[in-house]
Amino acid sequence: MRYIRPLSIEDAVGQLAGSAGAAAILAGGSDLLVRMKGGFAEPELIVDIKAIDGLSEIRETAEGFSIGAAVPCAVLGENIALKKAWPGVVEAAKLIGSKQVQGRCTIVGNLCNASPAADSVPALVAAGARASVVGPAGRRTIPVQSVPTAPGKTSLAKGEIIEAILLDKREPRSGDAYLRFIPRTEMDIAVVSAGVNLTLDEHGVVKSARVALGAVAATVLLVEEAAEVLVGSRLDEATLERLAKVCAGACRPIDDKRGTIEFRRKVAGVLAQRAATSAYARAGGK
Amino acid sequence: MAGIAVSTTINGDAVEYLCQPDETLLDVLRDRLGLTGAKEGCGTGDCGACSIILDDRLVCSCLVLGAEAEGRRVETIEGMAHGDTLHPLQQKFLEHAALQCGICTPGFLIAAKDLLAKNPDPTEEEIRFGLAGNLCRCTGYDKIVRAVQDAAIVMKGA
Amino acid sequence: MNFDPRFSGRKFASVGTRPIRPDGIDKVTGRARYGADFNMAGQLVGRVLRSPHAHARIVKIDTSKAEKLAGVKAVITAADLPDLTDGDAAMYDVLDNCMARTKALYDGHAVAAVAAIDARTARQALKLIEVEYELLPHVTDVDEAAKHTAPLINDAIFTEGLEEKPVKPSNVTKRSQFGHGDVHQGFGQADFIVERSFKTEQTHQGYIEPHACVANFSSDGTADLWVCTQGHFVYRQHCAQLLGMEASKLRVTSSEIGGGFGGKTHVWAEPVALALSRKAGRPVKLVMTRDEVFRASGPTSATSIDVKIGARKDGTITAAEATLRYSCGPYAGSWAEIGAMTAFACYKLDNVKTVGYEVLVNRPKTAAYRAPSAPMAAFAVESAVDELAKKIGMDPVDFRIKNAAQEGTRSSYGPVYGPIGIGPTLEAVKSHPHMKAPLGKNQGRGMACGFWFNFGGQTCTDLNIGMDGSVSLAVGTVDVGGSRASLSLVAAEELGIDYSQVKAIVADTSSLGYNDMTDGSRGTFSSSMATISAARNAILILRERAAQMWDIAVDDVVWEKGHAIAKGEKHGNLGKLSLKEIAVESGKTGGPIAGHSELVADGAGVSFATHICDIEVDPDTGAARVIRYTVVQDAGKAVHPTYVEGQYQGGAAQGIGWALNEEYIYGKDGRLQNAGFLDYRIPVCSDLPMIDTQILEIPNPNHPYGVRGVGETSIVPPLAAIANAVSNAAGVRMTHIPMSPPRILAAIEAEREWSK
């Protein structure tokens, strides 16, 4: 086993691409080290990306925000501009693990761990976030929902690194929100979760919407029918009823140690309603 | 497997050690440096008993590799008191009997120190959520929360 | 025993105050040494290979490849721990549990172990051990296991306690029955009857410190063991027996203990560590991972309980009956028996009958967990009691007060009670402001009672007075939650000196006589009795020495407030001698001054508690949140009230976790699915409110200061109190613990369907 700390993204990509055995990227380590401890991962090479220039920064650009792959989630919560523009994304990122884990974990790590229950992913999917990928073949930008393909699996090729998550500049009258259900108040994996992102017109009518559900299928679901329900509405009671029904119907959950099929269906709808209501209020809707 | 030479600062002192690439900072502290104040309750970041402060961030040392400490600042429970003067949190934990078995205490003290550094006047709810990454099985947390509240008052006055 | 243990009703100077504990500084500075904080020169790392199967015959174990790996110093299997138990069936089970002999009986059962130069080598070595298993059908559910058709876990077990000896083996190892009167007749007199079945899932003590030890076996046949344990003397006996040693040749030192709650009353890895050290000829440190703690230490029973209670219109209970099935893991136990004893212990009943069945399952060997077996029985009984009160139309507190046991009541498990605290705790609850506080939307209030026996047992202490007048107190009951402070207070009280002059330690097994372990809430009860006795013995000597110093008869010297005083007019000018003044001269008056005590602390006082809690339920998600909690419990006498409160709060918090979220989840494959703190959900700080406490002091007549045990009772009422609160908040009766959100939501939805 080797541990390296490259200073450039090109070097990191080259080392990853050239590694003979399994290689792992280390940013926060809050998933990788747990897997290593349990004997589920035994990488030949660990590439610590935290010394790479720019990867530990959040940049605000003309297009929006670029969140470096090594930025701990705690730092997201300390960025006032990001929190103002994308409160749902930040609240999702801030729900991962404990304060201790927050000091280490990253949203890119959360995305690449490819758990259907990852907290930040439904919020990122709802936000329409994109991932900037660097690999042996160069740079490409892809929607975040195309990164996880199945539990524990991603679409990234050997040698590819997500260097940053890109979030658009906000249109006026926009708001997003993320809610999850856990049995305790902290320290749990989402049993079911929902992220909603809305933009309203001048009259408070939903102009565009994205609704994503977590922990109800093999990957995070972007529920387009749910968005259709919201568009054109002011989130009246009937709309919320239909939203819950559509979300519950879109779920393909399983029974497992964290919850039952029935529970996940029912609560997915409840959380979508609550997240939509919160996003609507944040967008200035009444 | 070759050892990695690491130079770091622990509780203000320059420290050098060799560690294996898969060795956690917790293992380095406990097994190589004799700093056994940080405890391993789970090894997976779920209990907080191994809490340390790494460059002003509260982390679980079981989720940090020893190699990652290169060039950084590590604070552990062993550095919390100044000589024989206890930190106000340590003193209040004693006075409030905020510990029974005491295995979680170093982690709680470090986490509480970080909490009060970032929020000197926390509400009870902020304390409870701020310390949610530290498990205690003995106390029901009541006396821990009260000790932190009391220490916050003392530290503000200081 | 030249010692009168009866309650004397004295006024206290030290007892009842709240000083800082003597081990406190080390614990807040990180210096206190727990099980894994000790190292020896040349120490190896021990690790255990565990069965991934719930039930399998071990056909063959090939350790040859592991033995050849560089850095491996010893590999052991059951062959290295030969059976020396000589027909002692309980010890044979302990041996088999430490290292599977012919069959792996649960996911996590140890099958082999290695000692190597470092952790990585040890891990690699485990992978090189080849075990051939023949898979057998398994059963993990208590009700399934009790059926005639269930896979047999041990075909040599025939149910004990039946009138006729059974002809077929069974997973039900024992039937036991308690009660008096005629329940059939009693139910005939009832105007209202409640009959329900309940289930509780298996939980773990959840101590934060994993089991850890360092074993050092010498070539001369002696050994040292450093270990986190609730009872180092018991560990010494068990390890010595299993390894074929004389007990005195094994010195066991108890480290600071990072929580036990009953889970550190049994040996698990310690005999394995000793056997590895014996084979390797080097010290071996063996620390369980958290995963191993969950899979392979001793959780509590899962249960299935049927309860039937009848009462007249006026609220008098006429009959009560319960059938209790408790899982024991794969080895015989007496867990249902304890449940059957405690189930109705709070009440005055003319007709009562409880029957317990011990059931084998392919899960880890059940161990004690804080008032073992009582919380589940209380959950079932107190839920039914609440429901019955509702049916009759009585306030649940008044209904309980009307039926509460009192001095002179024949307990449901047999003996007649002396002075007890159930009535007073109920009266305190009735007048507690918590009971009158307003409730909000979706909130409900519940209350429940609980009982625990409390133990005494064998105890030995040494009290040595230094030549500077300071006092060293050596006790043999492990300090799990502040007892060194309490016992120092007791020594100070008895000697009449200041708390700061006493330093208490837990002595190792070679420095003190045998002590039973710290279980059954006996630590402070028993060791305070022995400390009082030791101090009184020391006072006899102090008086003798003072008499020598004054050259008067010892009968003329009395001991008051830390001083020898010459009694009688003829000695009027002698003044008094302080303990320190006598100690300074001890070298000239006969040598060291000490008091020793070896006794069986009998007469532990039973303990009762009543809890109140408020719960808010989210009717759309089934989430339940504790918003207020109050514990009222009889302590007999609170020696150090702050630590008594701590015991009340800790037990309540564990009970809350058990009630709402904690459970062992097994897959169809018989494997434990949540062997970690992420998915075995013990309460975190933000889950709980402050936990209010009210200490009642109804003196135990069998202890000089009136002390009862306080540690365990607090975990008994919460399951029922919370179930009653959820029932009042959500309008559904919960009969399955834990009341996790999916279970509460399913119950609410079912109720909605039903009322349509």
Add this chain to the structure above:
Amino acid sequence: MVEVTLWGSLAATAGGNSKVEIEAKDIRELFRKLAEQYPGLEPLIDKGIAVAIDGTIYRDTWSKKLPQGAEIFLLPRLAGG
């Protein structure tokens, strides 16, 4: 002569008798005579049985006197946490 009540799983090992009369002055004599009359009880006595005398439970004190007319219960020995 004292009347002894056997509880829990003990009665079954004493031939189904839950009440027995024994001439014994202390716990030691009680145990010795019980073991003679009901050999099934002997291994349980060896393992440890608790004796309740007028409501107070004794675990190990053989020398404890059994007062005439006292109410005596034999209970299984328990585990605690």
